[in-house]
Amino acid sequence: xxxxxxxxxxxxxxxxxxxxxxxxxxxxxxxxxxxxxxxxxxxxxxxxxxxxxxxxxxxxxxxxxxxxxxxxxxxxxxxxxxxxxxxxxxxxxxxxxxxxxxxxxxxxxxxxxxxxxxxxxxxxxxxxxxxxxxxxxxxxxxxxxxxxxxxxxxxxxxxxxxxxxxxxxxxxxxxxxxxxxxxxxxxxxxxxxxxxxxxxxxxxxxxxxxxxxxxxxxxxxxxxxxxxxxxxxxxxxxxxxxxxxxxxxxxxxxx
Amino acid sequence: xxxxxxxxxxxxxxxxxxxxxxxxxxxxxxxxxxxxxxxxxxxxxxxxxxxxxxxxxxxxxxxxxxxxxxxxxxxxxxxxxxxxxxxxxxxxxxxxxxxxxxxxxxxxxxxxxxxxxxxxxxxxxxxxxxxxxxxxxxxxxxxxxxxxxxxxxxxxxxxxxxxxxxxxxxxxxxxxxxxxxxxxxxxxxxxxxxxxxxxxxxxxxxxxxxxxxxxxxxxxxxxxxxxxxxxxxxxxxxxxxxxxxxxxxxxxxxxxxxxxxxxxxxxxxxxxxxxxxxxxxxxxxxxxxxxxxxxxxxxxxxxxxxxxxxxxxxxxxxxxxxxxxxxxxxxxxxxxxxxxxxxx
Numbered sequence: 001x002x003x004x005x006x007x008x009x010x011x012x013x014x015x016x017x018x019x020x021x022x023x024x025x026x027x028x029x030x031x032x033x034x035x036x037x038x039x040x041x042x043x044x045x046x047x048x049x050x051x052x053x054x055x056x057x058x059x060x061x062x063x064x065x066x067x068x069x070x071x072x073x074x075x076x077x078x079x080x081x082x083x084x085x086x087x088x089x090x091x092x093x094x095x096x097x098x099x100x101x102x103x104x105x106x107x108x109x110x111x112x113x114x115x116x117x118x119x120x121x122x123x124x125x126x127x128x129x130x131x132x133x134x135x136x137x138x139x140x141x142x143x144x145x146x147x148x149x150x151x152x153x154x155x156x157x158x159x160x161x162x163x164x165x166x167x168x169x170x171x172x173x174x175x176x177x178x179x180x181x182x183x184x185x186x187x188x189x190x191x192x193x194x195x196x197x198x199x200x201x202x203x204x205x206x207x208x209x210x211x212x213x214x215x216x217x218x219x220x221x222x223x224x225x226x227x228x229x230x231x232x233x234x235x236x237x238x239x240x241x242x243x244x245x246x247x248x249x250x251x252x253x254x255x
Numbered sequence: 256x257x258x259x260x261x262x263x264x265x266x267x268x269x270x271x272x273x274x275x276x277x278x279x280x281x282x283x284x285x286x287x288x289x290x291x292x293x294x295x296x297x298x299x300x301x302x303x304x305x306x307x308x309x310x311x312x313x314x315x316x317x318x319x320x321x322x323x324x325x326x327x328x329x330x331x332x333x334x335x336x337x338x339x340x341x342x343x344x345x346x347x348x349x350x351x352x353x354x355x356x357x358x359x360x361x362x363x364x365x366x367x368x369x370x371x372x373x374x375x376x377x378x379x380x381x382x383x384x385x386x387x388x389x390x391x392x393x394x395x396x397x398x399x400x401x402x403x404x405x406x407x408x409x410x411x412x413x414x415x416x417x418x419x420x421x422x423x424x425x426x427x428x429x430x431x432x433x434x435x436x437x438x439x440x441x442x443x444x445x446x447x448x449x450x451x452x453x454x455x456x457x458x459x460x461x462x463x464x465x466x467x468x469x470x471x472x473x474x475x476x477x478x479x480x481x482x483x484x485x486x487x488x489x490x491x492x493x494x495x496x497x498x499x500x501x502x503x504x505x506x507x508x509x510x511x512x513x514x515x516x517x518x519x520x521x522x523x524x525x526x527x528x529x530x531x532x533x534x535x536x537x538x539x540x541x542x543x544x545x546x547x548x549x550x551x552x553x554x555x556x557x558x559x560x561x562x563x564x565x566x567x568x569x570x571x572x573x574x575x576x577x578x579x580x581x582x583x584x585x586x587x588x589x590x591x592x593x594x595x596x597x598x599x
Contacts, residue, residue, distance in 0.1 A: 050493050074499030081493055087357065088489050088544035098487060101498040106483030106547070132543060152498070 001026055002047070002077070002156050002188065007056035009042055016042050018212035019056070024205075029182050029189045031199040031220070034209035035233055040192045041082060043209070044158045047190070048079035060156065074102040078149045079158040082192075084141075086133060092144045093129040096120060099151030119151040123177065139170035146174065150181070157181065159191040163198065171195070175202040196237075200224045201245045208232050221246065285542070292555040296339070299562040303335040306566055308574045329462045337460045337468050337523055338565050338579075339558045342530065344471035344516040346557025347478050349531025350539075350546065351509045354489040356410060358421045362532035363517055365422035367429030369528070371402030372514075372521040374436040377449060381439060392467050392522045400514040402432065407510070454580035455525035457565060470519040474512035475554065482547040485509060489544060527561070527580055529587030534560060536594060560586075 002024045009017040016039040024030050032040045045051035047058050049065055058065040060076055068076070086095070096119055100112040108116075120126050123143050133141055142162065149157060159178075163171045175198055181187040182204075193199045199206055199220065206223040208216040210232055216223050224246040229237045238249045304327065305311055311331070315323040349362040356366070363369045375398025379391035386394075406428055410421055433453075440449040478485065484505045487495045495502045520527065534557040542549045561579070564586055568577040 048497065050496055069499075070496065070501065071499035074497060079493075079497050084494075086490050086494070087359075088486065089539060090486075090543060090545055094543075094545050098483075098490070098494075098498065101483070101487065101500070 001059070001061060002190070003059040004043075004047060005057050005059070007043070007046060007058070008054050009039070009046060009051070010054060015212050017046075017053070020212070020214055021056075022207060022214055022217060024188060024190055026188050027182060027186045028204035029178060029191060029202060030205040030207055031203035032190065032192045032207050032209060033194075033196065033199055033223075033232070038209040039212055040209055041160050044079060044160050044190070044192060045081070048077060048158050049073065050079065050081075071102055071105075074152070074154070076154050077156040077158070078152040078154040080145055080149045080160065080162060082160040082164055084145050089132050089134060091130050091132055092125055092136070092147070093120065095133060095144055096125070096129075096147045096151050099148040099153075102152065115151055115153060119147050122150065123147040138165045139167065142166055142170070143174070146177070150177075155188060157187055157189045159189065161192050161194060163193065163195060171198065178202065196224070196229065196248050196250070200248065224248065289551060289555070292552065292559065295559050296555055296562070299559055299566065300335050300339065303338060303562050303566055304331045306569050307331060330460075333462050333465045334457050334460045334565075335562070337465050338457055338562050340468050340471050341455075341457075341520045341524055341527060342558035342561030343475055343554040344468075344520050345527050345530040345561070346534035346553050347475050347550070348513045348516045350535035350550070350553055351478060351485060351513050352531065353535055354485045354546070355407070355506060355509045356421060357489055357491065358418060359536060360418060360422040360532070361425060362422075362529075362535075363513070364526075364528045364532060365429075366403070366406050366425035367432055368399055368403055368406075368513065368517050369521065369526040370429040370432035370436070372399045372518045373449070373453065373526060374432045375399055375402075375518065376521060377436050377439055380445075381443065388467060388522070392470070392518055395518040395522060396514055399518050400510060402428075403510045403514055407506075451525065453526055454578045455527045455583070456576075456578040456580065457524050458576055460524060465523050468519050468523040471516040474515040474519075477508065477512045478546075479550055481505065481508060482550055486544065486546045489546075525580060528584050529591060530557060530561060530583055533587045533590050533594070537590070540594075 003022070005021050007017050007020045008015070020043065032043065034040055042051065046053045047065075049058075049070070060068065060073065065073060065077075093116065096116050097108060097112075099119070100108060100115060103109075104112050120129050123146060125143060125147055128136065128140060128144070133144060136144065142165070146159075146162060149159075162174055162178075166174065178189055178191065179202055182189055191203070193203075203220045205218065206216070206220050207214050208223060208228070215232070216228055224239060226237050226239055229239075229248065229250075233250075235250055240247050240249070305313075307330075309323070309326055311323050311326065316327070345363065348368075352361050352363065352366060352368070353359055372395050375395035376391060378398065379386070379394035383390060383394065406425060409424060409428065413420070413424060436449060437446070440446045484500060487498060487500050488502070488505055488509070492502055495505075535553055538549055538553045538556055542552060561583065564582040565579050568579050568582040571577055
């Protein structure tokens with residue numbers, strides 16, 4: 001269980017997060033949605049100890065995240081941020097191998113090697129494993145980064161806009177992988193998404209941020225609602241049903 | 256369990272075209288090249304021992320000519336071993352600095368570290384003139400460490416984190432340290448001595464006066480033991496922290512190793528420019544940035560490069576010598592220029 005209590009964060013006078021509390025359901029995908037600048041990325045960074053909050057606490061398995069040794073916490077919780085600029089000339093396999101760092105400190109065991117191979121297969125990277133990252137397309141590289149986090153094999157996975165810069169096919173591919181991670185391996189995934197339809201189709205729960213607070217939280221189907229979305233984004237939505245999932249059309253900005 | 260998933264995932268196949276061009280080089284080949292480098296290093300070392308004003312041949316060693324054996328043990332061997340250690344130390348330090356700053360153009364020359372070591376040494380001479388070499392070396396080390404910390408602080412707080420801007424700041428930083436050193440040197444009438452440190456020269460390396468350079472060995476050992484952690488540092492703070500790395504500690508450990516190596520080398524031979532910039536860049540360009548994998552090649556190549564420059568410098572205007580700092584400056588500078596021009 002991952003839980004945040006009374007988290008606040010501000011930069012100067014600008015309040016980014018204002019006393020946020022939330023329990024994230026275990027073994028599910030929870031999407032964080034909201035307009036630009038509502039603090040979604042900040043929240044993920046705080047939850048993963050990359051950023052220090054002004055107030056409040058983060059609990060991972062009923063224990064404060066600051067009470068963990070960093071090396072131990074990295075066996076429970078992983079994060080992939082939005083902008084990943086590794087300028088090092090590393091192969092895909094080398095990058096994925098670093099995902100095992102929390103367990104092996106760089107000396108890979110037999111088990112680590114197995115995990116790396118499995119992950120490469122899981123993310124369909126076998127053929128690309130000896131390629132250098134710099135030689136990959138944006139989508140392939142994103143998949144390689146995700147593979148590193150999957151190899152880290154943590155109970156909780158935090159992803160900040162993993163679909164950034166991906167075309168439709170690769171976006172669908174990544175989201176399907178996330179679904180499998182939760183359904184088969186029981187991972188708890190918290191993901192920042194900008195595409196409301198991906199949130200609607202692939203997440204179990206949605207947390208919507210507005211003005212530094214969690215304004216709405218609930219099952220995906222409940223949150224995808226014309227009034228709620230209008231309140232969140234300030235434009236009108238037309239929601240229809242397709243294969244049992246809600247589909248939002250906002251392209252014409254219906255009034 | 257993932258195996259089952261694998262099957263599913265293979266069903267939703269996404270066939271991406273795999274171009275052969277980006278595939279990293281094969282392992283067997285790499286081993287061969289490592290053997291070749293070791294052979295080259297041994298060859299260059301032997302040549303280095305036998306090149307010089309006094310004529311020494313293998314025959315003299317076999318017959319046990321006492322004078323010539325003394326020459327070898329007092330001058331030739333110390334010189335060759337210093338060159339090897341300095342070559343290794345400078346290149347490895349350069350590599351570490353590039354990882355710590357995540358910038359390929361940062362090196363002991365372009366981050367003011369060499370200038371710091373020189374100034375530290377000079378201040379040691381002025382402030383504790385009666386102290387032994389070890390104390391003065393220690394003084395230079397502390398000074399280099401402090402200056403490196405300061406440089407990282409400056410890099411952290413400048414807004415423009417441009418690839419070229421960071422080494423530019425480093426060069427300016429170095430120039431300031433250098434001018435402080437020159438100021439003291441002029442006031443104390445020791446400009447010539449100070450200039451001698453600025454331009455490395457191995458002709459003064461003699462038994463009993465060079466042993467400080469062995470201090471660079473533990474630093475290189477640390478680098479090898481922590482190789483994976485330094486690679487992680489190069490991936491950035493967020494990646495390192497996510498993987499549970501003690502970021503601050505490894506940063507400081509890197510600075511410690513670099514400072515120790517540089518002060519040992521500057522104390523023994525003087526500042527060697529460009530080596531820490533050119534060697535790591537050339538090697539990682541071919542073999543990638545996985546430090547554990549490339550460290551041996553970088554160390555070997557650095558030693559061979561310096562030995563070769565030294566041999567050429569000793570032969571060009573024989574029986575006189577071109578200071579090695581100048582030789583490395585010319586060859587390294589040229590290679591660096593070519594590298595810059597080829598970098599798109």
